[in-house]
Amino acid sequence: MKSRVSIKTIAEQVGVSTALVSYVLNNKNENRINKDVAAKIRKTAKELNYQPNQIARSLKSQKTQTIGLIVADIANPFSSQIARIIEDEAKKNGYSVIFGSSDESEKKTHDLITLFVNRQVDGLIVAMPEHSEDQILYLKQTGIPFVLIDRYFPTIPANYVAIDNYNAAGKAIRHLLANGHRRVGIISYKTSLHHLNERVRGAVDLLKEEAMVGEVRIDHAQEDVIKAIDKFLAGDNPVDAIFATTNLLTIDGLKYINSLGLKIPDQLAVVGFDETDAFDLFYAPVTYVKQPMTALGQKSVKILLDAIESNGSIESAIFDTELIIRKSSVIPR
Amino acid sequence: MKSRVSIKTIAEQVGVSTALVSYVLNNKNENRINKDVAAKIRKTAKELNYQPNQIARSLKSQKTQTIGLIVADIANPFSSQIARIIEDEAKKNGYSVIFGSSDESEKKTHDLITLFVNRQVDGLIVAMPEHSEDQILYLKQTGIPFVLIDRYFPTIPANYVAIDNYNAAGKAIRHLLANGHRRVGIISYKTSLHHLNERVRGAVDLLKEEAMVGEVRIDHAQEDVIKAIDKFLAGDNPVDAIFATTNLLTIDGLKYINSLGLKIPDQLAVVGFDETDAFDLFYAPVTYVKQPMTALGQKSVKILLDAIESNGSIESAIFDTELIIRKSSVIPR
Known part of the structure; x- marks a missing residue:
């Protein structure tokens, strides 16, 4: 392969010094340089598709x-x-x-x-x-x-x-409560990330003892989403709705709910987070928190x-x- | 905000010349430099979190x-x-x-x-x-x-x-024909891109006169997908299947078919291209060409x-x- 075009290549082709090429291409001292030579240097640089070395330039401008x-x-x-x-x-x-x-x-x-x-x-x-x-x-x-x-x-x-993650979750939960849902399973990541924990806090603060939280390890998401939903649905007091705090958690949740043959929203309501085409095309289009x-x-x-x-x-x-x-x-x- | 830490900053703080700082940090001539001074320069550079200027370095190594x-x-x-x-x-x-x-x-x-x-x-x-x-x-x-x-x-x-785009389309069409479909609407972009046109060619070569092609302008995709499907379904000889040649065209097609209230696959079969969660979660999970x-x-x-x-x-x-x-x-x- 050809190497990148340098000032040296142009100088050799025109038959002048590299310094002269540099002067011309940097618009320096031009009135002291023969006009025909300058034109020839410019023409050759264009023909060879010469690109000034951005790295060298950056050293000067720092922008x-x-x-x-x-x-x-x-x-x-x-x-x-x-x-x-x-x-x-x-x-x-x-x-x-x-x-x-x-x-x-x-x-x-x-x-x-x-x-x-x-x-x-x-x-x-x-x-x-x-x-x-x-x-x-x-x-x-x-x-x-x-x-x-x-x-x-x-x-x-x-x-x-x-x-405002706290209020985003609050909107989702208030909507579920207003629509007759009572007990909500919250699927979130096991994380120290403030914004995700705020989503859980916003939900739990409204639901109090009617909240169940399923924590999902980010590197075992599919497996842990299944465990969380199994936990939500087991026992005497199962959840009637699920709030998933990210788009990927919502999708993993929907896939597992489908595989269980549960009808949404009749048997289980779902609210997700963020937009995806999958939510629009789902047989029960998915309610979600939309970020601006x-x-x-x-x-x-x-x-x-x-x-x-x-x-x-x-x-x-x-x-x-x-x-x-x-x-x-x-x-x- | 603080400006980036330069050799000059370090030199001023230690009270030596910038050349000396440069020598030390580039491991040059070190045996000629006072050991305590060198250690102080290194320590200061570390404290100030000095990062060697990659741009200047790149000029030399070119890698x-x-x-x-x-x-x-x-x-x-x-x-x-x-x-x-x-x-x-x-x-x-x-x-x-x-x-x-x-x-x-x-x-x-x-x-x-x-x-x-x-x-x-x-x-x-x-x-x-x-x-x-x-x-x-x-x-x-x-x-x-x-x-x-x-x-x-x-x-x-x-x-x-x-x-192999030609054969990818061939696989989709042979499958549709084997499953009793006869007339296929092909949704593709109006483009000169070879790989997309090969998908259309692979389909049309098998379908011959049973192919209908709907060309979609990339900057008017939603609108043109609707027009294409309307054309496919109008007249005496409507299509019984649709092959969409990209993931986004497939999704736009599914959305419009849903809005028409048509049941997939009973009233219209669909084969898409590329993977997306939306295909998995669709009520009739979508057949698609999977790229490796x-x-x-x-x-x-x-x-x-x-x-x-x-x-x-x-x-x-x-x-x-x-x-x-x-x-x-x-x-x-």
Whole structure:
């Protein structure tokens, strides 16, 4: 394969010094250079498709017009949708986005942050995994502007954009109670992530002793969702509704409920979290908590650009959610 | 906010020259430097969390252990799944992946390629949009190793990894014919993309005059899917089955068929393309063409790393697909 076109290649082809090529292509001292030679250098550079070395340039300007985005799991529709929105918004503001996926791993987050910081992105938008407090402190030390999205850490002041998770769960539970459901099984991850635990707290605070919580290990989700639902349905006082606190937990729950032959909503009501096509196409379209994805993505970019341009104060935004009510949670009378 | 820690910061704090700091941190001439001073410089660098400037370093080594990945649309489950697999495989080989989404735009692909080339990634894996032949030629000119994935251009020799699209469609149609279906509506994009047109050709070659083709504009997909299905069902000789050639076209089709109140498979059989949770959860689980995602992702990384390490010959791999047969296409007797 051909090697990349350098100033040297152009100099050899035109028959001049590399210094002269460099002067011309950087628009320096041009009035001292023969016009025909300059034109020939430019023409050759174009023909060879010469790209100025961005790395060398960056050393001078220290601005790259690039945002680094670290999502939690690129294979999760929440991550990929938010990535798309952030990209569109960044583009509107003249920024490119390069992204990586932490796959909920602290180690991978560390590697990606190091990679992006060393590649001199102008700023970062990051969905942090569990136990990543040290990474946030490190980011603060580097001085690189960053915004946390979706997940935030109440004890660490930082720019962030998130939803009101406590009230989101509250809306789901109040709806179930208003529709005659009494006892609710809550499926959530076993995690220290604040935003997910707030969803459980918002539900349990309303349900009190009528709440049953099934905790799912993220690396054994399918297996643990089955165990949780089995527990909800066993004994003298089974649940009549299920609230699943993420899109993937909802889908795993629906698959298992289907395999048990239980009719939704008649035998079991279901409320999920986040949007997916699967919810729309389900025989009883699924009631779900809808996050304002566009607002979340756009605001994270706005806060980041403010931080890049002004190095100002710490900003955060907490958005409200909407409960989209459909057949899966409403028993026809 | 604090600015990034530079050699200058460390030099000021220790009270030495920047040159001395640079010597110590780059392990140069160390036996000529006072040991205590060197230790103090190292300690200060560590305390301040100094990160060597990767950009400056890259200028020398020209190796970044980074792969750039450009997917067609990060919000599409096919893209996000393949991204995840490529990332895992790259990681196993000591490479990080940074990615961007072209959103099926030639302009965005151009911008991303320029961005990645200038950031000196060691190689690229790219799902090219329509009309991007010039971009491939440009990539060849830069000399940067690259592999096309999913989409390839038969007239341009390049590394690529893809599926046998013609036979994939053939499997779907032979299955429908074997199950008593006769007339099939094929939903596909109006595009010059070879891999999608091969899916249509594979179906039409078997169906001959019993094929009806509905072409969908990518930027008016929902609207055009409705028009296509209306056309399929109108007149004296309506279709009894639908073959949709991508996951999103399948989902839009199912939504519209649901809204018409048509029962699948009794009134209309459906075969889709690619996996999604929505197909599993549908009341008649959807028969679909399954691409070997893991093999595609892993092979693309393998070919790229071969190219990076050996600058060798052009390689390609075409994988077979599997038809996953479920209720949506089989009328119970």
